Amino acid sequence: MGSSVFGPGSALKWAVLVLLLGQTSLGLRTAPGSPCESRCSPSNETAPEEVVCLDREYSDTDVGRKFEDCIGCQLQSTFADDSSGQSDVEWGLYNLRFAFTSCVYGYPAKVSDVSNSCPVACEDIEPALKFELAHPSALSLNTWCGTSSFADNEISDCGTCYNLTYDEHNRQVYMANFIEALRYNCHFETPTEEQFPITPSRIFTESMLPSSTADLISSSSTPHNLALIIAMPILGFIILLCLLALGCFFFIRSRRKKVRRLRQSGHLHARWNDTGISTPQWAMEYPAQAQGHPYGPTVYSPQAMYSPHPDYPQGPQGLGFGFGFVDNDGRGQEVGYSKVVEPVITSPSTAYSPEEKNLQAHQQPYFPPPPKNGKMKQPE
Template identity: 45%
Template sequence: MLGRRTSTWATALVLLAQSVPVLSLRITPGSPCEDVCHKHSSNTTASEIACLDREFTQTEKGSTFQQCVECGLRSSFHDTPTKQSDVEWSLYNLRYAFTSCVFGTPESVSNISTQCTVSCQQLDSALEFEIANPDGDNLDTWCGSNAFADNAISQCEQCYNMTDNQNYMSNFLEALRYNCHFRTPPTESFPISPARIFSESMLPSSTVNLLAPKSGKGVNLAVVIAIPILAFVIVVCALTVCCFFFVRHRRKKARQLREERELNRFHAGWGNHPHAHAHAHAFAQGQGQVPQDGYDAAAAVGMHHPYAYGSGAVGAGYGKPQAHVTETGVSVPVPVPGTVYAPEKEEKKEKEPVQG
């Protein structure tokens, strides 16, 4: 009797356990993300899948799914013997969510009907490959299927990007395409930020390996910006130097022309006097001196004054200069003797007797 009762309770517990949803998302054994992903089982279950964008922020299962996938994509944890990594299992969970929400495989979790199901139908066979029986060897085998073509992927993504409250599905599919084109090494985390995947903004098409080393031939943005600025500075400096020397040359040439005009003017007034050129050059340079001989003094001063008086013992007694025409036809001022005061003559007159 007791044995029958025990058997009955055991059967009831099994049935009850089967009727209660099992909450779990698959991740690498021993992963630091196990506490976030595992609830009651180690396999991904349909009860943990969310299909609408708002469910990932407003429901517990959607929030748990997002936290688990984000943790796995940021992780570089991997198990070499089993050929498993957190990145691969996180991408598997994204594929599981997409097939469940769009194609109802392995289990339908949404009754939402959209035209995108038809637009994405070509991808069905590739995405559903071994979706119910995953292991470390077949997590990315489906990438080689001809059904997973780029044109079909882009068509499906565009449809979900234009569907209200289902933009996340578009990014789930793009993350899968990226890893098929550029396989993420087991020791690396996923190069696309999880925040961009769980976003209403559509991810760009995968055309560049984000983990590839930077080529030394790549263009440095700082250099591209600096070169035009440096060239502009060099040109400005060169123009400044050229302008400086040009102005300096013009001023020097103008000064030389001015000196030549002064010399010509003095030559026209002095004629062929023996000392004319020397005196004219001295006066033009601003270094003229009063000539030492009376004739030269009168000639030099007479060009500017109507009357010239001699200075010193030799030039004393000369009065108003008179013009004199030389053989060359040039008029040269010539001093004329004037009245000179002679004290010796006055004394002689005083000594002469006064005649009555």
């Protein structure tokens, strides 16, 4: 038994076992049960051997291609472990932070000998990026964002420096995009079961990401409501114009009716003193007598209005019974009660003697005396 354990054959088996154990310890941290496990070779800790630092190594080496493929899967995953609360997006961002600190600060392990001045430009944000990096907790993966050293101006200086690394063999623009993706999530934390809004193809490219100034998840829903947001004010403006036009229509219509009524009433008032519309019938039938009447042609003449009738008693000058009164201006007025019958129309003589003309000119109206008992005698 001892020889089987410590013999030459057993030694080879132990060497293979140690090698296998070493290989299984290499990998990138993922959420338990993640669909990205096959791409990330998950382990309890992210291994420094799984990190590369130069842009060209992400396309030229197996380690770089594996890292990009694993991170791309995690950032686009919506998986979250219900028991631990861990999500693929959180561990994907952790792996980006691990790669950045390992390449820039050599922490927790030095993985590159690239030399440039950018680590000096990024030294102010070093304490924040190293926070709980070696021993991460699923409940504090975003705690480091709250440290005061992770300031926007310092992040911008650091990212700009790495964006200006033009050496083809030592170019590290990916590092600028790593730090920019981390800053975005610190400003606008990705909700659980949501994909990271910045696509991996924009991170793993030599074009620097813009500064994080807007929530991409909230703004992504804006285009769906953009038409409604634009249409509502326009619709309200159209409705307002329609109401104003309707109000103007009824206002103008009312004004026109009022002006029409005023014109009609003004026409009647203008003809109020028009004697042509009140000329008595007798004046038109007896123009000669009307011209000689002392009150003018518009005063009714009893001689013309009342003709003698044999069935009714006649008063003086052929008038029926009536009464007279004096108006406020001193002119006498009379009202007769004799029954009006069809007047006898005779052709007036056009030849008058001087005595007749003088008599007609000085003829005065007759006012019959009122009855003694105060009542008018009704015709029988």
